[in-house]
Amino acid sequence: MFVALALAATPSPCAAQKDPFFDALLRLYDALAGTYGDEGPQLTASVESMSAALAAWDSSIRNAETALRDRLRSADPQNSIQAHTLLASMYSERSRFADALREFDEDIRLDPRRAAFHRFKALASLELNRRSAAAAAFHAAWLADPADPRNAYALVVQKSADTSAAEKARAHDTLEALERSLIRGERSKAEAPFISLRAIDDDARGTMAFAPAAYVRAISLLLNGQLDTGIAALRNAVSMDPLVADPAMRQEQLIRGVAALRQGQLRQAIESMKSARALAPDSSEVHRILATAEIVNGNVTDGVQHLRDAVRLNPKNERAWLALGRTLDEIDEPTQAAEVLHRAAAELPDAGQVRWQLSVISGKRQRTDAADVDLISRADRLVMFAGNSEFYLRIGKLAQAHLDYGRAMALFEHAVRITPNNASAHQLLGRAYVDQGRDEEGYAELVVALWLEPSNAETLTSLGRLHLTLGEYQPAIDALAHAVSVEPGNAQAAHALHESLMRAGRTREAEQLLGEAERLQARAVEAQRRLRTLGMLSLQAEVRMAQRDYDGAIEVWQQATALEGRSVSAHVRLADALIAANRLDPAAAELQAAIGLNAGTDIHRRLADVFAALGRNEDSARERGIYIEQRLQQLRQQSQQ
Numbered sequence: 079m080f081v082a083l084a085l086a087a088t089p090s091p092c093a094a095q096k097d098p099f100f101d102a103l104l105r106l107y108d109a110l111a112g113t114y115g116d117e118g119p120q121l122t123a124s125v126e127s128m129s130a131a132l133a134a135w136d137s138s139i140r141n142a143e144t145a146l147r148d149r150l151r152s153a154d155p156q157n158s159i160q161a162h163t164l165l166a167s168m169y170s171e172r173s174r175f176a177d178a179l180r181e182f183d184e185d186i187r188l189d190p191r192r193a194a195f196h197r198f199k200a201l202a203s204l205e206l207n208r209r210s211a212a213a214a215a216f217h218a219a220w221l222a223d224p225a226d227p228r229n230a231y232a233l234v235v236q237k238s239a240d241t242s243a244a245e246k247a248r249a250h251d252t253l254e255a256l257e258r259s260l261i262r263g264e265r266s267k268a269e270a271p272f273i274s275l276r277a278i279d280d281d282a283r284g285t286m287a288f289a290p291a292a293y294v295r296a297i298s299l300l301l302n303g304q305l306d307t308g309i310a311a312l313r314n315a316v317s318m319d320p321l322v323a324d325p326a327m328r329q330e331q332l333i334r335g336v337a338a339l340r341q342g343q344l345r346q347a348i349e350s351m352k353s354a355r356a357l358a359p360d361s362s363e364v365h366r367i368l369a370t371a372e373i374v375n376g377n378v379t380d381g382v383q384h385l386r387d388a389v390r391l392n393p394k395n396e397r398a399w400l401a402l403g404r405t406l407d408e409i410d411e412p413t414q415a416a417e418v419l420h421r422a423a424a425e426l427p428d429a430g431q432v433r434w435q436l437s438v439i440s441g442k443r444q445r446t447d448a449a450d451v452d453l454i455s456r457a458d459r460l461v462m463f464a465g466n467s468e469f470y471l472r473i474g475k476l477a478q479a480h481l482d483y484g485r486a487m488a489l490f491e492h493a494v495r496i497t498p499n500n501a502s503a504h505q506l507l508g509r510a511y512v513d514q515g516r517d518e519e520g521y522a523e524l525v526v527a528l529w530l531e532p533s534n535a536e537t538l539t540s541l542g543r544l545h546l547t548l549g550e551y552q553p554a555i556d557a558l559a560h561a562v563s564v565e566p567g568n569a570q571a572a573h574a575l576h577e578s579l580m581r582a583g584r585t586r587e588a589e590q591l592l593g594e595a596e597r598l599q600a601r602a603v604e605a606q607r608r609l610r611t612l613g614m615l616s617l618q619a620e621v622r623m624a625q626r627d628y629d630g631a632i633e634v635w636q637q638a639t640a641l642e643g644r645s646v647s648a649h650v651r652l653a654d655a656l657i658a659a660n661r662l663d664p665a666a667a668e669l670q671a672a673i674g675l676n677a678g679t680d681i682h683r684r685l686a687d688v689f690a691a692l693g694r695n696e697d698s699a700r701e702r703g704i705y706i707e708q709r710l711q712q713l714r715q716q717s718q719q
Contacts, residue, residue, distance in 0.1 A: 423452075
């Protein structure tokens, strides 16, 4: 899983020392997956690199402090500001926020009218969980520059007891002007207008990088800026990791097997790994690595058994639990996969990846799982290298589906704070605020979302509907008309635009739009009906499969594929029913249809088995070759992330 552990780019004299520390942390994360089993030395080396980089980093800070303090003794106000700002930057990068705050206060003393210093002070206060102080600093930033939309936004959403109603109204006017200019195309998209003092950029481009349970304490300390303590905890976690601690991982036979696997020589890999297992039958990791080779080679049944042995031998082997759950899911055994992951979550309560994988599988099964409720409740306590914001947004939506609106709003607030330039985070938070009757904050969040992504039809629709609810018909019409122009097929926008025009008394325009709005609404209703019908058919077919009524299941799955021809799962499950009924030719056709819809790697293995049963040996060999090559490529990608 690729993770962009990008560093915050605040320039400072110590930036060159900071980068090696976080580069080593990224290398450690990549090795933690233990894809091949020979990553133990990489873990150890990464910790030592981090330790050395931290020592150099702290030394560079001390040297810079000495030089800058000397400079401050004789500096004029402007040079003093530069020195204090550099010190604040260094301290922020090192997560020394109390020290940074002291330097920002000096900047403000020297130049109280510079809004940026107040914003920096507010952000440092938030990192120290001093919310009242942060709100006061944001208020001071607005007083220094009320025309800046960033200050107007903060004044509205970071409420200060000192903010008057007149100030709020003026800030609202600033945001309204920003909205109008964006809709009219008079103002362009904002490129990262907000800053963050966090050392690591959490925006991992949709990826979520969970810390393994055994590393949670160490990674939490590191990400909270307790770097010395964190490295000590990390060194301890690495020393106990089976990749390092299990003597079987240093066996000559296993080393040869892993080398063969890396080269794609599967027969040699499996033979060597089986020899290693014979010498160390109680090594959970040896079973896990052998399972990897077997699965890549297409021996999935054997691989699953090795993974079951791995978790039996070591119930804390998170890597094996995840591999077992993932493999069962890939071979269309979601019920077994969910059972496995439930057991894994009980053994490893801090394993965020286990809980997330369990939630995903529950979603595929269209089941409400108690694990979802547990995941929602503990979401902000799970530890991640990066991707927290993406995780909070997804779990926030899950919380909304469970009608836990307060929890959803809190998670969206976390996401906005972590990734302040994330348009989706602002949009979701804005809509959540509006749904809870907090229109002022909701409007501010939606305007910022529009500023970050001016052509987003969903944001425009949300703004338009808010204006409509508040009786602000012309702003509603402007936002909704733009939404329809951006996304002509948007049924919600068209319907809301029609209603806005009617309420504004522009009946002729509304009537002209009515036909299109009704057509789009009908299409949306039909799409929902098709989804519900597909779900009902799937449930009926699964019941018949469980009853071994394969002909009945085939009939129902055929109805499903006729209703939704692009449903991968419908084609695959129809193929399963056909195979169970020994109707192999049509089963092959369904699997080929699924492959055409990007069904995934395992379908090639299953198609190879069907071709083999049909005596189509060349076709079987071709599909098995595709399967193996794709599996090997997946391993390479996992090990190079």
